[in-house]
Amino acid sequence: MRIRALSEVLPGEPVTNRDLAERFGLHERWLERTTGNRSRYLCSPHSPEGVPRLTGELATAAGRQAMDEAALDPGALDFLILATASPDHLMPSTANLVADRLGLNDLPVFQLMSGCAGALQGLYTARALLASGATRGLVIGADTCRKLMPADEEAVRALGPAAMVNFAMFGDGAGAAVVESQGSGPALTTEHMVLRTLGKGREPAQLVRWYGADGAPEVDGPKGAPVREPMAQEDYKAIEAHVPGLAAELLTELAAAVGWPVPEVEHVLTPQLNGVMTERIREHMGVRPEQAVSCVADTGNNGNALPFIQLNRALGRIVGDPASHGERVLLTAVESSKWVVSGMALRWDGGGER
Numbered sequence: 112m113r114i115r116a117l118s119e120v121l122p123g124e125p126v127t128n129r130d131l132a133e134r135f136g137l138h139e140r141w142l143e144r145t146t147g148n149r150s151r152y153l154c155s156p157h158s159p160e161g162v163p164r165l166t167g168e169l170a171t172a173a174g175r176q177a178m179d180e181a182a183l184d185p186g187a188l189d190f191l192i193l194a195t196a197s198p199d200h201l202m203p204s205t206a207n208l209v210a211d212r213l214g215l216n217d218l219p220v221f222q223l224m225s226g227c228a229g230a231l232q233g234l235y236t237a238r239a240l241l242a243s244g245a246t247r248g249l250v251i252g253a254d255t256c257r258k259l260m261p262a263d264e265e266a267v268r269a270l271g272p273a274a275m276v277n278f279a280m281f282g283d284g285a286g287a288a289v290v291e292s293q294g295s296g297p298a299l300t301t302e303h304m305v306l307r308t309l310g311k312g313r314e315p316a317q318l319v320r321w322y323g324a325d326g327a328p329e330v331d332g333p334k335g336a337p338v339r340e341p342m343a344q345e346d347y348k349a350i351e352a353h354v355p356g357l358a359a360e361l362l363t364e365l366a367a368a369v370g371w372p373v374p375e376v377e378h379v380l381t382p383q384l385n386g387v388m389t390e391r392i393r394e395h396m397g398v399r400p401e402q403a404v405s406c407v408a409d410t411g412n413n414g415n416a417l418p419f420i421q422l423n424r425a426l427g428r429i430v431g432d433p434a435s436h437g438e439r440v441l442l443t444a445v446e447s448s449k450w451v452v453s454g455m456a457l458r459w460d461g462g463g464e465r
Contacts, residue, residue: 112234112237112238112241112290112291112292112300112301113290113291113292113293113294113298113299113300113301113460114288114289114290114298114299114300114301114422114457115181115247115289115290115291115294115296115298116177116178116180116181116288116289117177117180117286117287117288117289117419117422117423117426118173118174118176118177118180118286118287118288118419118423119173119176119284119285119286119416119419119420119423119424120163120169120172120173120176120284120285120286120416121152121282121283121284121410121413122152122153122154122155122158122162122163122164122169122283122284123152123153123154123155123158123159123162124152125150125151125152125409126150126151126152126153126282127149127150128142128143128148128149128150128279131278131279135275135278137275137279142279143386144387145276145279145387146276146279146280146385146386146387147385147386147387147388147389147390147408148279148280148385148386148407148408148409148411148412149386149408149409150408150409150410150411151279151280151281151282151283151410151411151412151413152282152283152284152410152411152413153257153282153283153411154169154255154257154258154283155257163285165199165255166195166197166198166199166205166253166254166255166285167198167199167205167208167209167212167253169253169254169255169283169284169285169416170193170195170205170206170209170251170253170285170287171209171212171213172285173251173253173285173286173287173416173419174191174209174213174249174251174287175213176287177249177251177287177288177289178213178249178289180289181289183247183289184214185213185214185215185216187247188215188218188247188248188249189218189219189240189245189246189247189248190218190219190220190221190237190240190245190248190249191206191209191210191213191215191218191219191220191221191248191249191250191251192206192220192221192222192223192233192236192237192248192249192250192251193205193206193209193220193221193222193223193233193251193252193253194222194223194225194229194230194232194233194250194251194252194253194415195222195223195224195229195252195253195254195414195415196224196225196226196229196254196319196414196415197254197255197256197258197259197414198222198224204220204222205222206220206221206222207220207222209251213249215249219240221233221236223236225415225446225448225451226317226414226415226446226447226448226451227382227383227412227414227415227417227418227444227446228306228444228445228446228451228452228453229252229414229415229446230250230252230286230415230416230417230418230419230444231304231306231418231442231444231453231454231455232306232453233250233251233252233415234250234288234290234301234304234455235304235306235453237250237290238290238301238304241290241291241292242292245292246291246292247289247290247291247292248289248290248291249287249288249289249290250287250288250290251285251286251287251288251419252285252286252287252414252415252416252417252418252419253284253285253286253415253416254283254284254285254413254414254415254416255283256281256282256283256343256411256412256413256414257281257282257283259277259281259319259341259342259343260277260278260341260342260343277341277343277345280384280385280411280412281343281411281412281413281414282410282411282412282413283411283413283416284410284411284413284416284417284420285413285416285419286416286417286418286419286420286422286423287419288419288422296461297430297459297460297461298459298460298461299422299426299440299457299458299459299460300457300458300459300460301455301456301457302369302456302457302458303365303368303369303455303456304453304454304455304456305361305364305365305368305452305453305454305455306451306452306453306454307451307452307453308449308450308451309357309450309451309452310449310450310451313449313450314346314349315346315447315448315449315450316345316346316349316350316353316447316448316450317343317344317345317346317350317446317447317448318343318344318345318448319342319343319344319448320340320341320342320343320344321342322342326339327339327340327341327342328340346447349447350384350388350447351388351391353447353450354382354384354388354392354445354447355391355392355395355396356395357445357450357452358381358382358392358395358396358443358445359395359396359397360452361443361445361452361453361454362379362396362398362441362443362454364454365441365443365454365455365456366441366456368456369456371439371441371456373397373398373441374397374399375439376402376439376440376441377402377429377438377439377440378402378404378425378428378429378438378439378440378441379396379398379402379403379404379440379441379443380403380404380405380418380421380422380425380440380441380442380443381393381396381398381403381404381405381443382443382444382445383405383406383407383412383417383421383444384407384412385407385408385412386407386408389405389407389408393405396443404421404424404425404428405421406420406421406424417444418442418444421442422440422442425440426459429459436459436460436461437458437459437460438458438459439456439457439458439459440455440456440457440458440459441454441455441456441457442454442455442456442457
């Protein structure tokens with residue numbers, strides 16, 4: 112499988128720690144020390160016209176950008192895959208709405224519900240479709256994590272510091288890839304992929320609830336007053352205990368499969384949770400700072416968009432070097448919702464051009 116074009120879309124202007132501190136009465140330095148994130152991008156119903164406000168709008172913008180980058184019209188695609196944990200509706204599928212907006216029709220459309228590993232699930236599925244006879248497709252990862260928090264600012268304040276960490280850690284965004292079975296011209300060629308669950312017998316470390324018509328029930332808040340049960344919940348101790356080791360094992364497995372010594376690989380895309388945790392993971396993986404391609408500290412954790420944004424930024428590094436050819440990329444993602452490991456080994460074919 113060749114990745115012919117990539118894109119990333121972040122809504123509006125960055126929301127800094129100072130912005131959050133002023134709006135919610137938090138401490139700017141506490142936010143940065145706790146999460147390691149400096150900024151994030153958040154969709155808003157009050158965004159100006161043309162700025163994405165929903166998952167489907169982000170996904171559409173990212174898909175269109177990737178198609179434009181590849182100079183493709185809708186008729187050139189054989190399938191569309193959208194990976195998201197935050198669709199706009201249960202029905203119709205957000206993936207089908209995105210296909211309609213992109214002018215796609217009469218082709219298979221898939222929506223994969225997962226956390227950050229969904230991006231790799233989408234690419235894994237795309238590789239299978241290409242191997243079965245499809246020529247070219249579009250894979251998109253998009254999430255609007257802002258919808259997991261209350262819209263009312265007073266309700267956000269009532270959640271307490273622990274829940275506010277989630278608010279500061281996550282962001283919204285989308286990314287996309289045009290993939291093809293074969294072709295000419297510059298591309299990232301997939302050498303190997305890994306995707307499997309390791310969740311048997313393990314408690315989930317990430318939970319996003321869904322509520323029916325009655326909405327979220329009330330639970331006791333941090334000060335004893337009743338609050339709506341939060342949609343999102345993280346077990347940070349479990350994540351801290353397990354993700355670095357899983358990421359290091361995954362990187363070793365990928366490198367061994369393609370015969371690339373990790374210290375010699377030019378670009379390593381490490382799992383992204385927040386700035387603090389990502390740096391710990393990088394160190395545990397034995398990846399040098401100049402090898403690592405990380406964006407979460409500036410973009411926020413935007414779920415299924417993150418691996419595409421990392422790939423796009425790695426590609427930006429590669430094409431910025433006129434002498435580049437054959438540069439190698441190892442991408443790793445660990446989803447702790449029910450413990451999914453996923454990764455790719457890719458090689459650049461095309462020199463310093465895009």
